[in-house]
Amino acid sequence: MVTAGRPEIAYGSPEYDDLIRPRVLEVLRTRPGFLVRLAAHRLIRGLFLPGDRWGIPAAEAPGHSFAAFRASTGGGPIAYVAAEPLAAVVKIVQRLWNPLLLAVALLSLWLHRRRWREHLPFLGVAAAFLAIAVLLHLEGRYLLPAVLVWTLLASGVRASAPGR
Numbered sequence: 779m780v781t782a783g784r785p786e787i788a789y790g791s792p793e794y795d796d797l798i799r800p801r802v803l804e805v806l807r808t809r810p811g812f813l814v815r816l817a818a819h820r821l822i823r824g825l826f827l828p829g830d831r832w833g834i835p836a837a838e839a840p841g842h843s844f845a846a847f848r849a850s851t852g853g854g855p856i857a858y859v860a861a862e863p864l865a866a867v868v869k870i871v872q873r874l875w876n877p878l879l880l881a882v883a884l885l886s887l888w889l890h891r892r893r894w895r896e897h898l899p900f901l902g903v904a905a906a907f908l909a910i911a912v913l914l915h916l917e918g919r920y921l922l923p924a925v926l927v928w929t930l931l932a933s934g935v936r937a938s939a940p941g942r
Contacts, residue, residue, distance in 0.1 A: 821908065837868035844869070 780798050787793045806813060840846060842865040847858045859866040887897060 834864070834868050837862075837865040 780794070780801075784797065787797060842862055844855070844858050844866075847853060847861060851857065851861075853861070887894075890897070
């Protein structure tokens with residue numbers, strides 16, 4: 779749609795940026811609420827529903843999706859789990875991993891809240907990636923540096939367990 783009048787312009791090129799920049803700035807000026815909603819939607823989708831491929835063909839082939847199963851058999855979630863157990867397990871883990879990791883990292887931050895200054899460098903890395911990626915285009919794979927930060931923060935929960 780952006781290059782409909784100029785199909786020779788390549789996506790992501792400097793010419794593409796020059797073409798789209800005035801449109802983006804106009805939207806920012808006239809509809810700031812749209813930008814806030816867009817950023818919130820992308821952040822939630824990127825953190826909780828990233829849909830990244832894990833390289834497991836038996837779970838990621840289009841014919842193994844729940845939608846394909848439902849269309850061909852009319853079966854529900856339980857029938858899908860019975861028919862495609864590997865695909866179902868992989869999809870469940872994919873959906874739960876990032877939210878669980880984020881929750882454990884937040885728990886660690888809460889348990890170590892008195893040492894909040896020590897966490898700032900880690901949080902700065904996550905915030906820097908999120909600030910850029912959310913507004914441009916957010917995919918779970920772009921959050922890898924943030925996920926590594928969450929993993930480090932999540933490791934602090936064990937260290938704060940009673941008796942340690």
